[in-house]
Amino acid sequence: MSILEQLNPDQRKAAAATQGPVLILAGAGSGKTRVLTYRIAHLIQEQCVTPWNILAVTFTNKAAGEMRERVEHLVGEIANDIWIGTFHSICARLLRYEAEHFGLDRSFSIYDEDDRRAAMRRVFEAYNINDKDLTPRSVIAQISRAKNAMVDPMTFATEAGESANKKLIADLYTAYEADLRRNNALDFDDLLVETVRQFDNHPSVLEKYQQRFHYAHVDEYQDTNRPQYMLCKQLTAHHRNLCVVGDDDQSIYQFRGADLRNILDFERDYPDAQTVRLEQNYRSTKRILEAANQIISNNKDRKGKALWTDGDEGHLIELVQCDTDRREAKFVVESLRQLTGSGGYAPGDAAILYRTNAQSRALEEELQRSGLRYVIVGSIRFYERREIKDMLTYLRLLANPSDDVGLRRVINVPRRGIGDTSLDYVQRHALNNGLSLYAAIGQLDSIEGLNTRAKKQIAIFRCIMEELSAVRKSAGLAELGQLVFEQSGYLQMLRDENSPEAQMREENVEQLIAFMTEFSDTREEATLQKFLEEIALMSPMDETEGNGNAITLMTLHSAKGLEYPIVFMCGMEENLFPTARTVEESRLNPQAIEEERRLCYVGITRARERLYLTYTNRRYAYGNMIDCEPSRFLQEIPDELFTVKREVVDFNPRTRQPGQSRFNKTSQRGSQQPGSPRRKKIVEKKNPKGVHYDWDTPQHPTGDLFSDLVDQDDFLAVGQWVRHASWGKGQIVARDGQGENMKLSIRFGPHVKKVAVAFAQLEPA
DNA sequence: CAGGGACAAAATGAA
């Protein structure tokens, strides 16, 4: 009996269609991962295909690992020979394998967003750009767009025509590319674009892979961009067994170049393609599915399909209006406490989804208070922490000494007294002699302008790097990490700082080194190169420790491909979801809203049994309150799918109608009252031996922040009614969160020299 | 060159 017997008829059809191009249009929850794994298992076990001849592209590394495991479960260890990975990791691998043929240095660095920006800043300096509305960031974005469209600098320049602005961008693009080349570095976009280009220029190399990959699979095809599309085409040109799986309704990465046409036009690109639709949903209840179907039916740009299920009607969807974002968080946490208590669910059954990472803060605070177990996917990314990036940059520099961006990042961390001025001299020398910065600091004596002190310090740095470089070959990975930590002086720097934060950073680095040990133990080829590459290409999902028994918090984007019995979608508000930018754009182009709508569709279809949609009347943005309107997407769900709408408000309901804004119109969007400045500032109060400030105004409904404040020994606070305050190095900002009347008095300790206080005076309703 | 303070700007999402 075939293993495909375990699939439903449509799924079986999809998995059994192994010859020629195949498009599997798989709705949410229709079991597409299952189809893919069974298809691959079927190829190996029943069609005697060598695993080595199979390629599978997934969306994250985590998904890759899971797919390999599932296939292995079906066919055994030979599954190890399948090429499974993300586009980026596969490309990085190809570029290194074929480096010699491609004329590349295989030790290239992979630049992330930060590195890219740093590189662009250098280009800005070289071009003396002071234009206010031209930022490295915006230029990078344009370059990235160009790359994703496979437009190289020369073509870009040609297309620029007479537009001065475009011409300038073209120049910057050219310079940026040259810089990266010099640094022996590739950015994320390059990994894809470079692979496609190299294959174009080296058909014989491409041929090898075309022969090799008898069967290729691409998951989440709706989110492929131009170079990824080309790569699929290139690799499968010989055997033509390309199987793509996707759902046009779940395309949510247009902002990074994903092109919906790739999936919409698949049948046109491959006229002999077979198309299989998977429309039976095995995940959600009827009501949840209905809500999703209704919402997505408002989109025009889609192939059109109707998901159905023969599952239960299920619970009604909870629609909850909350007074503030804090109240929203409280509601979510209260509900979760019930669901995981008497409700019989486990914390791991629930996910809290939101549009922007910033929203996680309020939720996290409440969760922390509740003691419920939770994990946040990707908000403070481990590998983007300063100390981790510094350490990784040292390692990167060891692997690739041409990496100027890396060298600039670490040469003066910890402080070695090597400042910008000295570095400029080195830079000049490097430029004049066609050297990398690292090579340049090997010729200190021929560098003009450097003073002896700087020379000495640079020599020390170089010496450290040389020594580390010497042990690199003989030392194990983790050992090298430890050596870098110690020899660079980084550890000492943290110890000297002698603060809890520094302590934390030290622990983080230790965690990194522990991961290096694990990496060596679990990989066959645990080179520094591979280690750096794996980390560079990690997604937030990959970074998160799988914690099966914790509530998961993440962005809607991160939730793609996952499912939970319970799903909360928070912040269902105009200008947040859809985002303000999208709302703005949609005024001119109504289609612009469609990607957000798909994102909403993705969110809803994550839910198996219970779905909660929450929105607020007001929420914090940049530290002040803004008013909010319910998201248009909520109106696209038929009322009968909802429970009676609930409203949760902060206490003190007597003074207000539930759900009604506390403020009158004039005070709402911060409009100013003539003659009475909205914000009053008191700055620079000298503080010889402690200062006492008092404000006295009527009453204020919320907050007891002072319990936090009193613990700081630097100052003492008395009173109540203050919602928010913060303090930094000798600087304290206190303001009332609601913009209403407040009463506050704070006494500062003697060594606080200056105080800046800002508070809002708003008109009460 | 380093450290601090004042001030401005920011955050959509992510390999």
Next chain:
DNA sequence: TTTGTCCCTG
């Protein structure tokens, strides 16, 4: 509320 940059002083 947080982060980055510019300018000043020792």
